Amino acid sequence: MNNTIVAPTIEYGTLAPLLLIFGAAIVGVLVEAFAPRYLRKAMQVPITLLSIAGAFALVILQVVSGDVPTTPVAMGALAVDGPSLFIWGVILVLSFVCVLLINDEGHFVASAAAVPGSADEEEAERSGSAHTEVYPLALFAIGGMLLFPAANDLLTMFVGLEVMSLPLYLLCGLARRRRLLSQEASMKYFLLGAFSSAFFLYGTAMIYGYAGTVSFAGISQAMATGALLDPLLLLGFSLLAVGLLFKLGAAPFQAWKPDVYQGAPTPITALMASGTLVAAVGALLRVFWAGLGNLDWNWRPVIWVIAALTMIVGSILAITQTDIKRMLAYSSIAHAGFLLVGVVATSSTAAGNAISMQAILFYLLVYGLATVGAFAVVTLVRDPGGEANHLSRWAGLGKRSPILAGVFAFFLLAFAGIPLTSGFFGKYAVFTAALASGREAGDSLGAWMTGLVVVGVVASAIAAFFYVRVIVLMFFNEPAADGPSIAIPSTGTVAVISIAMLVTVGVGVFPEPVLQLAHNAAAGLFIR
């Protein structure tokens, strides 16, 4: 028996971005506790924005200095590898622009505890109080998003999942207008989210029973030597997949997404549609590729079916929507399906896997920014009672406000994957990776991968129909006499829309630099 206790080592330099975000979140909580009310917003905004920018700078510094660790850090709890750093960078950029949106006036309730329509609520509105707790909550959620895809064992991943989700459950219920919808979204998200994370946890328990450990290295080692058709392993895999696919919003676990996206305050919807999706895809990839890589004969058909189903369900149900946020939610479901095509596209060689990984990383960046841009436009089209989310209210927007409608149309074209937008190269990269993976496998499996790409292209065509329908509605319909007003955008919102627009156009015309960056990040694949 070895009785000496070895002190754990923590690589503070490598973990600095994560520690900075969590540290700033805790400082934010302390500000809420001790700073006077009138000072809070003035302190929270710089703390939040500077910490996100600082964390991004630290990520860039780590990439530029070239000391990307080749072994897991923090005693094997986290894997800060190329894909992790790329995903961190994407999440930090997306959350920075989302915080700029959150920062705008009038999105959040003055007092969440006041019953809607009561005298308390009126009083809170009149006194101009605001929930500045939103900023530390958002920071905790962002910290969870960073932790979730970088986790190197299932326990850390579960903790990351909860740290990401718990603040988001609360943030969903804090909309200033239509508070009943917002509270309802919050409750639905919470109950279903807690339900799905229980599945994730039971899956973890089953895998632990099979492998005797929850670290991805240990799991894949146990699979290399042990039986692959062990019931514990298969049960564990299925339950883990339920938990992860729920967070991603893949069919048949997509039901929460439209409700929550519609009810939540729009800046939070933007954060969920971009940051959470990126983190969930990263975590899903890590579990399936790094943890359960040896089981790919079992999980690839399952994910194949789910990818096809998700693309079809997302695209078809989007057609019937009359609410702009709901429509964007279904579009987000369809995009989750396109990303899953990349997850299925594994290969027997590391180079082949790196191509699929590069495609997914690239897709995450371009889709995330276009989404935030689209939701930023949604915040600007307003009725007296809040945002004008019903599609009929958007009729003729192109005649009243050509620039705004033009920008929105451009984001929709990027979602549809029209050439000269970033979305085209995203889809192109994912589909090519899938075809290459099928070609390599040959014969029947190759045909299956081609089939999945065909489903993807058909789904894209269906999706293009409803995107174009909105564009036609905006530009070729007469505006209603009492149409919605276009809010004068704040500097923050202008910055968000400009950044999103710039990247969508820029990457659509010159994709090489970003593709190269994704290629470099993907080259080393996951470490475990």
Place this chain on the structure above:
Amino acid sequence: MTTHYLILSGLLFAIGAIGVLTRRNAIVVFMCVELMLNACNLAFVTFARQVGNLEGQIIAFFVMVVAAAEVVVGLAIIVTIFRTRRSASVDDVNLLKY
């Protein structure tokens, strides 16, 4: 013999899952989710005994902490809904659909 404990854990998880799907009161639904988490804990501890390391027992502590945090958030949300609607039934929250 650890099998009995695993069967018990599976039963608790199933009871919790069925409860979430069939019960109508949000508080009860939430308690069923907690039951599922506790079923996970039992499975972890049992497997720790079976495979002969302490990892599973340590995970159980983490799960307890997460479950406690979840209770805070969950009850806050359910109480807010109850104050607004005078009802905690999950059938009554039906404004968001289609």
